[in-house]
Amino acid sequence: MDEATDPANQFAFEGDERPIVDYAEKARADKRDAFYKQWDTKNNPVNRNGHLWGVKRSSP
Known part of the structure; x- marks a missing residue:
C-alpha cells in the first residue's frame, strides 16, 4: 500500500x-441477482441484512 500511494509512483x-x-464469484453473484430479482419488489423489499452467499464447485 505504501508503494501504491507514494506520490513518487x-x-x-x-x-x-x-x-x-x-x-x-460470477456464479455466486448471478444466483444472488436472480434471487433478489424474483423476491425483491418495490412494495415488499427483501431485507438483505446478514445475507451471505456461498458457492460450491459442481460436478463436471
Whole structure:
C-alpha cells in the first residue's frame, strides 16, 4: 500500500487491458441477482441484512 500511494509512483502503474473473470464469484453473484430479482419488489423489499452467499464447485 505504501508503494501504491507514494506520490513518487504516480505514473508507475498501468491497468490491465481487460478483466480476469473469477468464475466462482460470477456464479455466486448471478444466483444472488436472480434471487433478489424474483423476491425483491418495490412494495415488499427483501431485507438483505446478514445475507451471505456461498458457492460450491459442481460436478463436471
